[in-house]
């Protein structure tokens with residue numbers, strides 16, 4: 001998605017003009033991938049801009065940093081307030097929010113600990129991640145030749161900048177071969193996730209999704225969708241998924257903040273189900289958009305308003 005400038009970026013404690021949120025080329029993060037980030041969407045509702053599950057996102061940001069022995073110099077409450085402040089300052093009604101914590105300028109060398117921990121929060125215009133038609137028609141995907149990282153290499157539960165080198169390989173390979181996205185297997189050969197999305201598989205009315213032990217990011221949309229599927233009376237099983245189940249599925253769909261709920265219509269050129277968005281995918285997609293757009297009761301306190 002091409003970036004379009006907005007007014008301000010929250011940068012180490014205060015709002016600065018968009019062009020002034022800059023770092024030095026010798027910042028640790030540039031060389032060693034030492035950053036943690038979040039992607040959050042906000043939606044226009046009749047009660048104003050609703051930031052979807054803001055607090056859980058900022059909690060995950062802290063968790064990601066903690067895994068890497070990094071203390072974020074702001075409390076959870078301060079981070080939540082900072083996101084709201086940035087959304088208000090930019091007059092953002094619906095869009096995407098990108099908070100990032102990174103190791104800045106100070107020392108060269110692998111050890112990050114003597115470099116400052118810096119925090120920025122930007123707001124971005126971001127439409128449909130895999131295209132507008134994808135939401136109805138579904139996307140064509142492949143199983144990647146790249147695996148997700150093994151559990152004792154990079155911790156998948158941390159949403160760390162460096163992890164996305166793996167995602168970039170998956171994504172570029174998929175695009176080069178004419179697919180919209182790639183699904184990675186874990187190092188045991190079990191289904192893990194897309195380059196930037198979690199995956200759900202439907203067969204015979206039962207919904208499956210890989211467990212956190214399958215080198216996935218523990219997606220907040222994944223959690224949301226599991227709740228919504230439960231409300232629809234569907235059983236969701238978090239279990240190890242063999243690759244070939246992808247070829248036998250009645251329905252497949254991706255979930256993610258950017259991807260929202262996106263159907264998959266083929267895997268490795270094998271048609272999924274009827275080759276279009278299936279009924280369970282359709283139902284969960286409708287429920288998802290009704291919730292995020294404030295069109296139904298916010299039963300779980302998922303909407304956090306920018307003005308509050």
Ligand code: PPE
Pocket residue numbers: 038039040167193194195196197198216217218219220221222255256257258259
């Ligand atoms: N797995 C990965 C690897 C991932 O990057 C994301 C989000 C998810 C699962 C879904 O997590 P959640 O957003 O909490 O439901 N990917 C973010 C970045 C995408 C990008 O291209 O940048 C996102 O969707 O914001």
